[in-house]
Each structure stands twice: as structure tokens, then as C-alpha cells.
Amino acid sequence: MKEILGLKLPTYNPQMRKGFKPYFNRKKASLSRNYKAHGGAESKSNGERFPTDIL
Numbered sequence: 001m002k003e004i005l006g007l008k009l010p011t012y013n014p015q016m017r018k019g020f021k022p023y024f025n026r027k028k029a030s031l032s033r034n035y036k037a038h039g040g041a042e043s044k045s046n047g048e049r050f051p052t053d054i055l
Contacts, residue, residue, distance in 0.1 A: 016048040 022045055029040040 014051050017051060018048055020045070020047045020049055022047040 023043070024045075025043040027041045029038060031037045
């Protein structure tokens with residue numbers, strides 16, 4: 001990230017929320033006549049979530 005007028009943005013170190021159910025989702029690759037083909041997608045979580053507020 002570029003420095004703007006010599007100022008740096010503060011570092012963001014979130015305190016993750018724990019206690020949620022871990023999950024793993026996989027979407028298959030698809031071919032379509034209307035859109036470009038895509039190779040699929042994966043979504044996984046180890047049970048942590050980002051905080052809901054920053055204060």
C-alpha cells in the first residue's frame with residue numbers, strides 16, 4: 001500500500017471470535033453457454049469468525 005503524505009495506515013489485528021462450527025463447502029466446476037466456464041470454488045472455516053465491531 002502506498003504511503004499517503006508520509007502517513008501509514010494502522011495495522012489491523014482482529015481478535016477472532018471462536019466457538020462456531022467448522023465447515024467445508026465445494027462448488028463443482030460448470031460449463032455454460034451464457035457465461036465463461038469456471039473451475040469451481042472452495043470455502044472452508046476452522047470455526048473462527050471476524051469480529052462484528054471494531055471498538
